[in-house]
Amino acid sequence: MDDLVLTWDLGTGGLLLLAAGAIALLLVLIMAFRIHAFVALMITSLLTAIAAGIPFDRLLEAIAFGFNPTLGNVMLLVALGAMLGRMIEVSGGARVLTDKLIERFGEQRAAMAVGVASLLMGFPIFFDAGLVVMMPIIYAVARRLGGSLLTVAFPAALAFSSMHIFVPPHPGPVSASAILGADVGLVLLLGLVVAIPVWYLVGVLFGGWVGRRYDIRVPDLLSGSKDEYEEMESNPSFGRILFLLLLPLFLILLNTGLNMYASTTEDADAFKAEPVVAALRLLGETPVALLITVVISFWLLGWGMGKRGSLVDKVADSALGPIASVVLVTGAGGMFGGVLRVTGIGTAIADSLNAIGMPVILAAFLISQIVRIAQGSATVALTTAASLMAGVVAQGDFNPVQIAAIVLATAAGSVGFSHVNDSGFWLVSRFFGLDVATTLKTWTVAQGLMAIVGFAISVAIYLVGGLLG
Structure with missing residues (x-):
């Protein structure tokens, strides 16, 4: 909608x-008048x-601008992830994996083990896709341990969020690196230096406090009925479940590796267009990787275990209804x-802040943070x-470590204080079974802490980089 004139x-x-x-209107509609979030969001979007x-003849276009791509991306990932989760859940696979985790790490460390697994899976997998794939395991571990779901869910969710925000090959840090002229490999290494402490301090320590403070029961989103459990339960081996969790990880890593290798070649587009490379890259696209995994799960947990095709179809279909909301x-x-975004609020704020004049790393963080909010x-x-700071960074006397630190500080700002205008806020709210007020008190605060801690570590890297010359 670049041609829109208000x-x-x-x-x-x-x-x-x-x-x-x-x-404020959205919060009043949801929290005071108890209007369903979907309806309240539509009303607020239209009135805004x-x-x-925005001209009346372009109102629907403005509403579709954010809705269509978000719905398209989320629908495929959540639907396929829910099918995979339901297959793992009703076959007894989630229980098998939970028993193995507790046997290996003990009940006291089971939540940490799920968090570490999410941290590893979060390297190539986007936040929303990774969270959906891990939800049946999160639910199963939380049920086994008792207590609040958030004790297990927060370390896992914030592991995916930390990797998604700070570490290439995720699109945010890759794009910012390209815009600011940073070395992507250096950003990757230093991104891990930021992401892991952020995850531990916020996901594990703060997440543990949140779990003790808010007693949230496990939702029934991915749970089958009693009859489905009785017919589908087959107690698959630990190896089968592990294979199903690692398969999309491997396929997406394949795509990532080929893309990164292409960036080192003289003609990246020609390399990507080669038939074999293009086919392998397709297999690693997240929706395709999940589709392949879902079909294989039908065999490994259903048809291959002697289950009727109609039963497998029934289980897969039953996964879709609960996730519609x-x-x-x-x-x-x-x-x-x-x-x-269409109103231009982000650009207006960024331009105003950019004109004030302040240390580059602080300006990058604040612009990113305020535009995000x-x-x-x-x-x-x-x-x-990153685009607004690119000229300043190019003209400044910054070494590669300092430029990488600026990228990471900008990334830290972009994660802070997720709230009702962020689609990820609603994904977490619905999967964790949280009302809006509780999501604001927990997830929004956690994302804000991620921004603050991430910025502090980025500044430390920047200062060390300055000492190294």
């Missing part, structure tokens, strides 16, 4: 007031678009964030801040 110019101050009013001066609410969250998308916040 009916009136609200200015940066007016856009800020509009965003604040829209968020009108108040911003998750998908629609997440898409509507993308709609709300998209409307705010204003319009919801971490990727947009990261690329906006």
